[in-house]
Amino acid sequence: QVQLVQSGAEVKKPGASVKVSCKTSGYAFTSYGISWVRQAPGQGLEWLGWISVYNGNTDYGQKVQDRVSVTTDTSTSTAYMELRSLRSDDTAVYYCARDNCRGSYCVFDIWGQGTKVTVSS
């Protein structure tokens, strides 16, 4: 079945970087995009960015665009999200989601289980 399996929890110090992986299976990896969404403790959902697996095009949210990179490895059907210069307010659960465009409607139809990133000195 279609699955997105993310890497495990991370604890980082302020100023460090974190790289979260999202291994996909059960579908044609290059036929869909991947988006990254985070959720701070007790808060709502924030979209961070997107990558077209087909051609590598990316688009990022303004809040993190100077610090985030989303990449893919088509040989392993894995997507990655790297966030640099971490701050305490980056503490959150980070989700990858399959970006499925059905005609002109794009939805996040399959999600990873989430990766908890804690930034603390």
Add this chain to the structure above:
Amino acid sequence: DIQMTQSPSSLSASVGDRVTITCRASQTNSIYLNWYQQKPGKAPKLLIYAAASLESGVPSRFSGSGSGTHFTLTISSLQPEDSATYYCQQSYRTPYTFGQGTKLEIK
């Protein structure tokens, strides 16, 4: 950025009740509006896409409607397993944005 505003922020209802959650967009959004359900400690789950299309496998008691800037999610007969937080999300243009969420509790 397109701002999404949900109401109410929380509500409590009984099993069998009809429940409606509203989502308003700050700019005209056509029908690029999706609804997700999130239970504690779990990833969000897609319920409704394109404002009114039911995702495969989602119970038919869930329905969506609306266009332009005003959208609604309706649960026709509330079940105990519907206790969750519900989010609307616009996919009209990036940055994709979500509403702040509506926490639904069962009395």
